[in-house]
Amino acid sequence: MSNDPPIHLRVANKKAFVWDVEDIATLRSKHRICGVLTGTLPHLSQQNLFLGVPLVLLPEEVVLLVENEIAVLLDDPKAHIQPSVIELQKWRVKEKELQQLQLSKVTTALGTSPMMMSEEAIRKRKEREAKKKAAAAAAAAAQLEILLSVPSKDPASATSADTQVTVIIPASSRSFDWYNDSASIYRTIDSAKAAEIWEYPSTLHERAKCGVFRGLWEQGMYMGGGIKFGGDYLVYPGDPLRYHAHFSATVLESPTSSLTPMEIVAHGRLGTVTKKSHLLCGWDDTKKEASFLSIEWAGFG
Incomplete structure (x- = not known):
């Protein structure tokens, strides 16, 4: 039995998922439960080697955690409530405000305006295309490598690389008004079986x-x-x-x-x-x- 708050195992299609990174770390380091990561990671080509959240648990791991009162089962589809039109409109307004806030932080840190940044991006793209054409026309592979390895002398790009920018990550879907898991939590295997969300x-x-x-x-x-x-x-x-x-x-x-x-x-x-x-x-x-x-x-x- 654990004195910590129970970990929520979100059940969908008779499988238990863990979405919280801190919960995943706790399960592994404190309770010796590893599971299998199944989510994709952005900008990573070898998706069969390194995966991300969610963590899928073996059914035996789920039974052990629930019986030891380390975790509870949660009917995840039931916890999602259909949002109203007004709630969706409010969410869109908040998302737009958040995007504007992030944009203002980035532009303030770089000392440029969105229009200047756009023009700068276009100029750099043209420069890259010109370099590619010059490299293709080079006679020797050695000259090609030298041409491509020349560092950029653009002071604006150097400033961008040295500037630290804070990016705000939006909260998870659990913070939305249309997600309510209070009525879909099951603390025993028998109660989850009775609700037909679990059968193992x-x-x-x-x-x-x-x-x-x-x-x-x-x-x-x-x-x-x-x-x-x-x-x-x-x-x-x-x-x-x-x-x-x-x-x-x-x-x-x-x-x-x-x-x-x-x-x-x-x-x-x-x-x-x-x-x-x-x-x-x-x-x-x-x-x-x-x-x-x-x-x-x-x-x-």
Whole structure:
């Protein structure tokens, strides 16, 4: 149980999202919950390497956080109220005022007017086009590199680069009058199920995954998705940004579940090839206990 205000997990289409950057940092640093970032980042070409908010949580992470009273579920679509025409008009007026305020701050810092800035931009664009034509006509690659590497002598551009400008970032949609989450918060998994915004866990296998996840988490482990390594989870001894996973884990619905010799060999060899041990995690749904057995490929003789 945590004494901090509960973190809001915003549920849409039976998935839980975290939009607040501070909440994401708290979940990772204080509660060992990593999730997966899925949002795009502006001006970043490799969107498959670095992603941004929102953070999508595994359903097992959601259940753990809610049961430990660290977080609450929030029906995000229900929290959005249809704004009236008057509210939209007021919002547009505020947005226009904010844009004018930002423009005035920038022009004051640069000591130029919007018209002068526009003319300056046009002049610089023409200069760039002229340089490109000259570079294309150059005879040698060395001369081309020298031409393109000549720094600009324009004093106005030097002043712009050295001037610090404060840009105001608008508040999130939660500050709008037409967003009200007070009537759509659910503090237990059962109440969220009754409202039909959440349904996990609903089967024995899902209960087993939640129980195993909690068992590993209570031992101080970090967990991530393990599908790429042949398991349900990857188990880390510390933050995945600093450590490699020690185990790939597979969840079994019972501690007495049968395994074929081929499955044991496959798990052992796959874990060894990926420099991990494979963790077989059994769940006793009667006793509500998890048991763990690690297997690793080894030579004979």
